[in-house]
Amino acid sequence: MKIVDAKVVVTSPGRNFVTLKLTTDEGLTGLGDATLNGRELAVVSYLADHVVPLLIGLDPHRVEDTWQSLYRGAYWRRGPVTMAAIAAVDVALWDIKAKAAGLPLYQLLGGASRERVGTYGHAGGRDIPELLDSVRARLAEGYPAVRVQSGIPGLKAVYGVVDTDDTGAPVLHQQARPLVEDWDTAAYLRHVPAVFEAVRAEFGAELPLLHDVHHRLTPIQAARLGKDLEPYRPFWLEDCTPAENQEALRLVRRSTTTPLAVGEVFNTVYDYQALITEQLIDYVRSAVTHFGGVTPLRKLFDFAAQYQIRSAIHGPEDISPVGMAAAVHLDLAVHNFGIQEYSGHTPLTEAVFRHAYTFTDGHLHPGETPGIGVELDEELAAAHPYEAAYLPVNRLHDGTVHDW
């Protein structure tokens, strides 16, 4: 079998998604997600200008060799653009291989290790009563675990909370110019324990509660927050410090028993080396889409398993259904699965990417369709072309840029 066509499809059914579609001489097709939120076209160029010409004529069964040649052959290794591009190729090749075998991808990864995949959903509110309503809504949808994010008194726009304009209409976090959010660490550190107290008081001790700090604290501030949240037994504290400094987690780890989750902006195992071998974290959070695909993420999970660290694949709306499908196959197969983030997609996105995976009673299943189980409606995709969109930036009260 040979690859005879490779094309990169960019579509915006509400938000931008980048998809690689490979076609073989036997008529099999494979899809891979290459969406890098806010920097989509850089990956499109990387793929179309530098990778597609190398793929034509290749045997699609050579998944490992193709991965190694794209990673090592470029010489310029790592980085989100490179690794999102390689991820798309890797997943598209796995899709073809599984279709050729007539099996859903999870069967090629060792088969099911569980019946279904547990998820967490996002709850957010501008204040505590609005957050409690949002938690109630997630529970009504069946989510077995909930991430809680709240507005902070004195701050107008904060990550994880739907903002509204003067008329009460929701303000999208993704805009043609970056939206400016504001930040005050002291106010945040004072407020979050009260948020957890209110949620526990309303929903009891058993509901798994997660919280995303989104890289905003110093190590000593993160240690303080971890300790302050201990009485409320969080499931995890996510990205408590800027992710690129692995050493920061040593101080946090020494100071608190609150479990730590890290990794959505990581793109290779090297970003995790100290964190895993020193057992500084409890969950690895990389997405198939940003980590170079199923091939390296499976290796990361096996490495993490030796240290009792679990998987928790990143699954926001900006991972396309193609990336989500690949994630759910891995989730079902790996032994050290922890939890899967799942926000779902808009009905229009689900029409562009028809998928076999299902979400029932808060649990995902990849389905039994051969391959990853996603079909791209190219006509509908073309009807919703790319739209420029940036993630927000974050500023302190005096105007200084802070981590978003």
Ligand code: GCO
């Ligand atoms: C999460 C993430 C996302 C990111 C987004 C950026 O935990 O789901 O933090 O919300 O902000 O993926 O593109």
Ligand code: MG
């Ligand atoms: Mg996050």
